[in-house]
Amino acid sequence: MKKIFGIAILTTLMACSQAEKKSTETKDSTKTDAASVKNEVSIKDEKKLAIFTNYVDLKNALVKSDAASAQKTAAVLKNSLAAYEGCEPTAEIAQKIASSNNLVVQRKDFTVLSADIIALLKNAEIEKGTIYVQHCPMANKGDGGDWLSTEKEIKNPYYGNEMLECGRVAEEIKAK
Template sequence: MKRIFGIAILTALMACNQAEKKSAETNDSTKTDAASVKNEISIKDEKKLAIFTQYVDLKNALVKSDAVSAQKSAAVLKNSLAAYEGCEPTADIAGKIAASNNLVSQRKDFTVLSADLIALLKNAEIEKGTIYVQHCPMANKGNGGDWLSSEKEIKNPYYGNEMLECGRVAEEIKAK
């Protein structure tokens, strides 16, 4: 009986070690694949491309939980949105983010900003690359939140380092 019990423990330990090695190998190959392929985005409408690029800067500032950088990025984005016909209300939202140094408030407004920009960019003529619409079900007290990304890898702007990889790719907006 002791021998059977000992073999069972030994087998379980060996299985756990093998699983760790396999997951480490898988993670390593995934990282090199993601690093070697850069997703360059090209949008026919230069104004939409500028808006998307500035939005990504804002998202990245929120990923880093950097309220000051988020303010600066949102101020630049606000000006671009104000200059784009029909985006004046969205520019006001970017202005609210630029006016606040409270990360929680910025992230709450980022939800509305993201929804507007997702709608804007779904109709964009993408010439090259893929824009990823990503979703975190836990954002906004469980109501969820979406955002745009130029990378398939999840980097959650609603939680930063607290839950950096929480989320999934909900949709891909690709070149036609």
């Protein structure tokens, strides 16, 4: 009787274990499908769209921990910001990033740059897509840092490959 009871429990546990694996596989494939959908963002104001596009290029360079690419994209972003009235101080921050080849310094300045650009784009008239405001609580020695992304999936510009997925979506700026 004890053997039959033991076999019944073992069979039940194995069946539950298999069910958990199947549900995990389903979740993973769903996640991949959702991540592969391209979120194209369109902003009515062409100057704000240029700023956002150049900003995303800079963010992606920092995600890849590519200091040289970050310098180049920050220089382009600086020009976009300088062309937008009221963004001259933010253009100076982009110039600081463009002037440095040190990732630590670039990422520190990226925090201030991001705060300014987030404030600018919260009032933008988005025609299509979603802009994700993302947050890493560990950035800047625990002070945290925000950034913008066209993807819901977290790709952390403050740590690159060290902690690529550290962070969360804090807000979504959507088309109206």
